[in-house]
Amino acid sequence: MKYSFKNDYAEGAHPKILEALVQSNLTQHNGYGLDNFSLNVESIIKEKIKNQDAKVYLVSGGTQANLIVISAFLRPHESVVAAATGHIFTNESGAIEATGHKVHAVETNDGKLRPDDIQKIIDAHQNKPHQVKQKLVYISNSTEIGTIYSKKELVDLYQFCQENKLYLFVDGARLGHALTAETNDLTLEDFGKYTDAFYLGGTKNGALIGEAIVINNEILQEEFGFHLKQKGAMLAKGRLLGIQFQELLKDDLYFDLAKHANQQAMKIKETFQSIGVDFLSETFTNQIFPILRNEQIEKLSERFDFYVWKKLDQEKSAIRLITSWATSDEVVADFNNEIKNLK
Amino acid sequence: MKYSFKNDYAEGAHPKILEALVQSNLTQHNGYGLDNFSLNVESIIKEKIKNQDAKVYLVSGGTQANLIVISAFLRPHESVVAAATGHIFTNESGAIEATGHKVHAVETNDGKLRPDDIQKIIDAHQNKPHQVKQKLVYISNSTEIGTIYSKKELVDLYQFCQENKLYLFVDGARLGHALTAETNDLTLEDFGKYTDAFYLGGTKNGALIGEAIVINNEILQEEFGFHLKQKGAMLAKGRLLGIQFQELLKDDLYFDLAKHANQQAMKIKETFQSIGVDFLSETFTNQIFPILRNEQIEKLSERFDFYVWKKLDQEKSAIRLITSWATSDEVVADFNNEIKNLK
Amino acid sequence: MKYSFKNDYAEGAHPKILEALVQSNLTQHNGYGLDNFSLNVESIIKEKIKNQDAKVYLVSGGTQANLIVISAFLRPHESVVAAATGHIFTNESGAIEATGHKVHAVETNDGKLRPDDIQKIIDAHQNKPHQVKQKLVYISNSTEIGTIYSKKELVDLYQFCQENKLYLFVDGARLGHALTAETNDLTLEDFGKYTDAFYLGGTKNGALIGEAIVINNEILQEEFGFHLKQKGAMLAKGRLLGIQFQELLKDDLYFDLAKHANQQAMKIKETFQSIGVDFLSETFTNQIFPILRNEQIEKLSERFDFYVWKKLDQEKSAIRLITSWATSDEVVADFNNEIKNLK
């Protein structure tokens, strides 16, 4: 069977997580997120982000996190601004609209939103109340195309949002990868300070399932549990989420796993660079988009699996390669050898 | 710490499930329900219910299963008929209404719906189009108060639904317990034949999470996957659901676990009967509702945890005791001793 | 053709309304509720209810008013408490649920909600967040079965709502009829004081279309216009609504029309009483529910149209008769003669 670089959720969980599940298995715990593990995770995260007023809610996946946060935060006439590459705009089967809210999409070069982008959307919607009211800004870090926000970019966005009474919400399905990228200058603490809400993704970073939603804005915390329940996200055995995040947050396993994924991607990136391959965008996280000739793609496909991301012309396409916490040195070495053999 | 009889999801998973997770952990599999385990589970269930035209979809919990099935099946003006004790009516924080549909509740003595109950709702809504149109009948087996449907009752309901162009949907969060009750005369096969859709609950019967939705009605299968995705129910690592159900369905583990839970409840029931205690309703599944005097409740509460279900008068209340696949013989013996010491 | 007592919207508009439409017809006015008539109506109503902080919004019908008010006021997890006879519960084709909110229905004898009724619903929903949160109380005055609230009843309800952080919203489709009933002790001013929002119905009291929503609670006024637009209620020619209410509120035409309707009903009621007929409920507004024998119903049906409201036994049913601003003395005299001839 081919080795797959298609995504970062092809394997199960980091072994320490399974161990913790086994060890705690027969102990009784409260249901619905009131287990000791989940409560403990809240304490740990509040400590890590240096925001004792934050609240933490564990859910099973990213689409679920996005739709619950957004529908809980907005009134019916309020809308979301996102990059056109944003997961909520293109890859969640209309989940946000299904809760009644419009998503405005902005075309970007690098998957990142900037104050100007948002201002243009606001300017184009001044005919109130005939046009929806923008209220929430959705960004992803790392973005869907592997890029990351700098501290200045995040702070600027947050200030813009504050001035314009907009909420800033960060999809952190790959937040670990963003924060451990070599070019990163943001910390987890910054997310406790410069966002209204964000989440720490577990699914793509070593958990079986799980995203930890953190709500900093106290007004938005109000009665949030009802929304989890109403949307079917409150697991009876919430311990499953609590135990996993407890393990991930112990001794910074979460960041070690993400850093490993990034490093494996960087090794592959360097190998491509060494043979003169260009990239669709410059990334330092676990997603890379090398531009290859058709026959090169065909050759690599013989023993490895990945998505052809974008056809550039009749002869060349960008492919997408994703590494994970589980991508071994052997696999990377093997793949790099294949790359070096490309002509 | 007190031993809890509050619910059947206080422990983790059956050890065989954890073992299977560990064994398969580092193998790569497709995401989003296209892994081999999930596909295999579909085959097994189709075989077990003797309906090769059914489709199976694995989701994480009961509220999620209910809201996705109901919102996918109905047009905006169509409504649901349920017992007033139905989980969707009282315990899901308005999840069904949040998808736009009214739930009509019928008061019942035993938590079970009968054709007459539904006919009354239909008769009271003949002023069309000023009143909603009933289209789906929701029942639970076992019910939220532990009772079960007989084969005749299910067949009668299904025929009534067929004649009235209604869908019959069965919430099977505790279907295992229903089918292994000593008074049961239904088989899994009957659910493949006499319902439009139903689900096999895993969460309350030994899984970490997971309910297996089975759609028999081919028209209702159409494009169901979109609804899973849109409501945030499509797990990236769908293998987590597939592996669990594969284990549960192997060698009938699913039914063995449920039968064990029922038997432990019956042992406790008999002990209560031996000291002359009455019950709120007669049940043969893993939920029992003994009626106790206040001081008896207080005494039992010293070392055991459970819900006081219904206050009957100043001196007596019914309590709810739930056993599970994990309730040990030792715990039952210990609790039965306490009962015998009650005065 | 038979004369119809089926409803109070069988004729067009009061002639003064049509005159006003004709006179203003060719003048240009702003669209979408910003015309002078609509603005003037707001001033008049604020004056009449002695609440200068109120806001007034004109919409075309009652179902529209109900669904917009309720969906604008509530967050997704909040629900409505209503009488089981409430228009939103039984006669609006699931309009409220279609906006995502559950309606709890309380059985009542007289169509009126009391604090105790609401308290019982609240008490039955203490398992938060697994059960929805009650947030809005919906009452109708006059009710759907013709009864009215006393001042004490309204004040008690409002105080209860204030204490329990509930909004009180009054469906006033027939508010004119309530306020001009001989047993009434409420004033329009009371509705500016003891409700969060209410509406003055025009459609059933002499307008072609139109209900005037009044929001007293300033927090609930915020950005209400967006909801009108989003739900398709903002008429391009809002003048149609403004002109009509301007006429209705001039020289108390609104109350004169309602009083006329009530009086015609009372004349018929007295005639029934004179021949010993009983009523399903005691009403003093424009709806009466005499209990007649089958052959009496048949006889009256020969030249008059009305609904058979409720079958009481094999021989008797209650019928519903509704009078309106347009019910003439001649018609009443004619009908009363028919009654006197009944045996």
Place this chain on the structure above:
Amino acid sequence: MKYSFKNDYAEGAHPKILEALVQSNLTQHNGYGLDNFSLNVESIIKEKIKNQDAKVYLVSGGTQANLIVISAFLRPHESVVAAATGHIFTNESGAIEATGHKVHAVETNDGKLRPDDIQKIIDAHQNKPHQVKQKLVYISNSTEIGTIYSKKELVDLYQFCQENKLYLFVDGARLGHALTAETNDLTLEDFGKYTDAFYLGGTKNGALIGEAIVINNEILQEEFGFHLKQKGAMLAKGRLLGIQFQELLKDDLYFDLAKHANQQAMKIKETFQSIGVDFLSETFTNQIFPILRNEQIEKLSERFDFYVWKKLDQEKSAIRLITSWATSDEVVADFNNEIKNLK
């Protein structure tokens, strides 16, 4: 007061409509669209479009028509394709999204959608079920910027929709103006043949309120009345809509009024052309977009009111002028004189 060219709904109704309202006023009629006038309108329209299988539903406005049609036709995971200038995308405060459906917007030069535009959206959404499914194509004729579809364009679109299992729905808020434009080659009959549904706008063509929705596709007619009621669109006095459309459709008044509006716009257009003014787009309906210098705009604004539509550079902007059935020859002559005096 300035004369306004801001829209085509600044005046009341055509006098014949008011006359008809007055004449029928005191006759009793059935409520909720079952009056003789509304039934008659259905017959007339079916005759005019030569489609006896069509169904006709009268509602009060365009946003209401759009949101009801679209939400009634689609399942939860289905989306709409529209031009970026489409009324539903930019000017209805998120009304479509509020019913749960995504609207894909396509940038166009002339406000018109073509098969290629739709194909591109479909191509970009092949990752099913992670991306929504396109199911309905929404176009406006005349468009929001005054352009019209040719017969070939409509037929091509319809064929494309048929081949791709898409519904074609036409917003006809200004259908009269489109069909009476000098460059038009479409007939009302074509709309009975080459669309799944469309509506004939009354509000912008001489009615007080009213749009006549015509559903050609028999499957989509099913139980449509429920949706009207549920969304608050079913007027108790449906006669108000029926009478108006009966008048508009008598002796082709509807088309005479639209033609008049177009002719007045064309007279103004010619005058602008005579002084060398260019236009943002070439239109033959009742909307024109002359490009003027700032001082020209200022001069015209002294006695006339209109929107500045688009700023082109520091010195020039396009303005929007809309004429209507009520725009008199005197006003046009007066305005044309102003134009001629511009430098």
